[in-house]
Each structure stands twice: as C-alpha cells, then as structure tokens.
Amino acid sequence: MDTVYPMNILNLLETEYGQHFQPSDSHNQAAGCSVLPTEEDLRFRLPTNTSTVDEFEKSFAITNLLNGYTDATPDDRLTNYEPLSNETEPSSRRRKSCSSLEYRIPKFHLTKQPTLTTRNGSIRQLNEWERQLAAGGSRIDKLEAIGLKTGKQFFLAKQKPHVVKDMDIQRWALTTHRDVGLAGFQLRLGGAKAPKLKTSTEAHAQLTLEAASQAVAKLEWSERESAMLYGVNRRTLSNRLNNRHLGPHRKQPKIPPQEEALADFVLACSGTGIPLIRQHCAAPIVEINNRHAFNDQHSCRFLQRHPTLSIRVTHANNRKKDRDWTHELADKYISKLTELLFHRAFLDEPEQVWNLDESVFNTAEMFDRVVGRKGMRQIYSQFDGTEKELVTILPCGNAAGLQLPFMALFSGKRHVRSRLDGTSGHCYPGVNDSGTMDQLHFANYLNDRVIPGEVAAKDYQPIFERLTESLSAELDIVDQNDRDEILEFIGLKQRGVTPGAVLAASL
DNA sequence: CCAGAGTTTGCCTTCTTTAA
DNA sequence: TTAAAGAAGGCAAACTCTGG
Structure with missing residues (x-):
C-alpha cells in the first residue's frame, strides 16, 4: 500500500x-x-x-x-x-x-x-x-x-x-x-x-x-x-x-537445394516459350518442402524465396508465324520500304507523311498467369490452332495535323450496327474472318476515307494512287489476296521490324 | 544446485483484410 | 476473384524465478 x-x-x-x-x-x-x-x-x-x-x-x-x-x-x-x-x-x-x-x-x-x-x-x-x-x-x-x-x-x-x-x-x-x-x-x-x-x-x-x-x-x-x-x-x-512489423515477419527461410533446381527449371521453361502455371509447380513444391497440400501461401512463399521469379502474364505467340519468318523475307521488306520512303519522295511534304497505327485487341483472352523471369515484359507462350478473336483499330493522320476517321476491323461474318453506337461517325467499320487487317480492307479504307474528302480537295489523290500502285506492284498485295502475306507483316511487327524502326535505322 | 512453474521470444502456419 | 500483406494463433526452446 x-x-x-x-x-x-x-x-x-x-x-x-x-x-x-x-x-x-x-x-x-x-x-x-x-x-x-x-x-x-x-x-x-x-x-x-x-x-x-x-x-x-x-x-x-x-x-x-x-x-x-x-x-x-x-x-x-x-x-x-x-x-x-x-x-x-x-x-x-x-x-x-x-x-x-x-x-x-x-x-x-x-x-x-x-x-x-x-x-x-x-x-x-x-x-x-x-x-x-x-x-x-x-x-x-x-x-x-x-x-x-x-x-x-x-x-x-x-x-x-x-x-x-x-x-x-x-x-x-x-x-x-x-x-x-x-x-x-x-x-x-x-x-x-x-x-x-x-x-x-x-x-x-x-x-x-x-x-x-x-x-x-x-x-x-x-x-x-x-x-x-x-x-x-x-x-x-x-x-x-522488435521493429518486425514492417517487412518480412520472420527470418529468411532456408531454401532446399532441390528448390533451386526447380526454380532453374521454371525459368528454363519460361525461356523456351512453355511457361508453367502455379499448379504445375504445386507438386514439386509440396514434395520438396514436405507439405501435405498446396495452397496460395506455398506458391507465394516459393516466389518470395526466389527473387528471380514472379507471376507474369503470357504473350501468346503463333508457332507457325515464327517458322514462316526468314532473314530473306526481312531483307526484302526493308529494301522495299527504303525505296518507297526515300527514292520516291513520299516524305517531302508534311501533308504527304501519313501515319497509320494499327492496334489489335483480343476479345478472347489467350494469356495466363505463369511463373517467369521477374522484370521481363513479355513471356511468350506457344499455341497451336486457330487464330485469336481480334478487333483491329487503325487510326490515321498526317504530319500536317489532319486526323481521319479510324478504322475498326471486327472478326465475324457481317456488320453489326450497334457497334457504331456512340462513335459519331468517326469510325469506319470492317469485318473479316480473323479480325486481322488484310489487303482488301486496307485498300478500301484508303479509297473510302483517306483519299476522298479533304484529301482529294488538296489534290493528294495522286500520292495515294501512286502509293496504292506501288504497294500493288512491289508487294503484290492487291491482286493476290494472300492472307499469309499479311500475317508475315504482322510477324514482322511482332519482331519489332516496323516502318518506323526501319526509318530510324536508316537515318 | 536442481526441479518445476511461469514467462518471453522466435518460428511457422493459418486466417483476415485490402487493393487491383 | 485473386494476390499480397498484415494479424493472429500454436508450438517449443530459452529464460527467469522460487522453493527445497
């Protein structure tokens, strides 16, 4: 007291x-x-x-x-x-x-x-x-x-x-x-x-x-x-x-040597285009660490123990396209682009410099969360089978500031009117089987939207006619409706060989 | 000095909450 | 719905204290 x-x-x-x-x-x-x-x-x-x-x-x-x-x-x-x-x-x-x-x-x-x-x-x-x-x-x-x-x-x-x-x-x-x-x-x-x-x-x-x-x-x-x-x-x-409320709560766990091998194996799989999902890793992780069952915590801790690994989103890659692509084809493409851009004076005036940037959106998801190398932007995942369900958007404008209605190319058999709701007439719709840009739709877009109107009034039609003729003659894409040819160009794009890249390399 | 009870602390697993 | 972080709980070893 x-x-x-x-x-x-x-x-x-x-x-x-x-x-x-x-x-x-x-x-x-x-x-x-x-x-x-x-x-x-x-x-x-x-x-x-x-x-x-x-x-x-x-x-x-x-x-x-x-x-x-x-x-x-x-x-x-x-x-x-x-x-x-x-x-x-x-x-x-x-x-x-x-x-x-x-x-x-x-x-x-x-x-x-x-x-x-x-x-x-x-x-x-x-x-x-x-x-x-x-x-x-x-x-x-x-x-x-x-x-x-x-x-x-x-x-x-x-x-x-x-x-x-x-x-x-x-x-x-x-x-x-x-x-x-x-x-x-x-x-x-x-x-x-x-x-x-x-x-x-x-x-x-x-x-x-x-x-x-x-x-x-x-x-x-x-x-x-x-x-x-x-x-x-x-x-x-x-x-x-004990200042352990921030960061990891426990000491660094011991990593079994077998698990290092598993991490290397996962990385090797990711590098060869056959990445593994978490469930693929489940059985080895459970066995190596003497666990009874596999859950999310085991997966998370496995990734935490190996800083070179993380969950990545795959980037679907068509094996057929990879096989079709050759050095000769790339050289041919670059030489033709160089001739068109420099030797035929297509870059002399701002009004003559057009940029058509094609973006493709997947409507059927073909990606997955897999274990891959941390920091890598794209984890390629091989697949066989039909083409993806795509929507291709093609905006178009020139260096003088003229913006044209963009083209939206849907995959399917016929036009759906409701797709144009809310676009205020700024959308030029197209439909084909794949949803991937082809020669016919590209030529139609040039003829219907790019060449007429203001462009024609400024007498740019000859330019586009020359361009269309050149494309037809040099690349033979108007008369020959060869879909594989277009796919090759897409393959080029996937490889990073684009007109802009070629131009930059040439300069 | 030792046994035993109680306490502290570290490690691990499981559950909950939150954000995307 | 899911991943990730934080909170909570279980367990055991180490530690402390007391009484014999």
Missing part, C-alpha cells in the same frame, strides 16, 4: 452511508452488490501527485483514450469489479508488474475495440497537459504534446460518425505543431509515395498498438500484460517492439 487516498475514504464512507440510510436508487444498487469497491479500485478516479503517477502522467491521456476506460460508470465498476488476485501477494516475481498501475486500466473494460465516448476526466487531463505546455516545455514535451493533441482530435472525432483517415491525423499534427511551435518538426509523409489512407479501424488499431508499446518501453510492463490489457495481440505487440 503506497498511499492513503482521502477521496477513497470519502467514497467508502459514502457507500456505508448509502447502506444504512438508502438515500438514492443508485446507492441502493451499490449497496446491493456483494463486493464493495476497494481502495485500489477507486484510486483511478483521482490521480494524485505521487512519483508513480508523475511518471505515468504523460501517457495518461493515451491510456485513457485508447482503452475505452472512458465508458466506465460507477455502476459498471461495482457490478463488474474483480478482486485483484495479486492484491495481497508479493509481486516480486515480475520484473515490474503493472499491478501498481491497474487503477489506470480497470479490468472490467478490456474489449478489443472499445467504443470511445466522452468522459470529462480524460479531456480534462488533456487540457491540463496543454496548459502546462503553454507555460513552456522541453522538446520532448512538445513532441509528445503533438501526439497527444492529435490523439485528442482523433478521440473527439471518434465520438461522431466520422471516418478518420491518416490524412486527418497528419492535418491535426501539423495544426498542433503550429500551436506548440516545435522547431524542426517534420511530418513524415512516406517519401515520394503518398501514404495509404487508413480507415478509422486501422487508425485505432495503430494508435492502440503504439500505446501498448509505450507501456512496455517506458513503464516496463511485460509484453504479455500490456498486450492483454490493451487488447492487442501479443505477437503483434512483440513484433512492433
């Missing part, structure tokens, strides 16, 4: 008075309780200026704010009172038990996520703390004041149906910093990347954990006790105290 508290004696006398004279209903309830509040239970009502309390003063607000103690009512304390088990026992076994401080956090309200409501006591303490700071204080005092006042704002906000985000907390901290006037105070915003906003639940959990950490660090509570009294997880608190 450290100190006799006059207020406790008064309260005991008051209870005795209620038992004998029954002056009120509330007192009747108290008198009817079989267990009377003891002195230790009542001390929390009136913090005194003992050394223990002084030491605890700075964390008082946080403790009160975050433990829902503010919900307590006298009736609660009476009906839920639990005699302290170690009240009469020496607590010498503990390095420093929190039992001497239990009046701060009564055991009757230890919900995991307490409801924070107003209680004059905690607000009064915060106001008193502010007043002391106003008279001047150390740098540590001011730092703590920023934290406390921010916590006060959070406390008040929680009384209302507001969602508290960490942006709010940062704003409160900055505002308090201006009031307190702490030189050199900087709000950490997480570097170049903005911090993720937190929900009120997350913010509450974080602040509760910080309060529990403070209890361990400054008051020398045990982790177990602090975790229990604050309603946080023991391991979580331990991890935070």
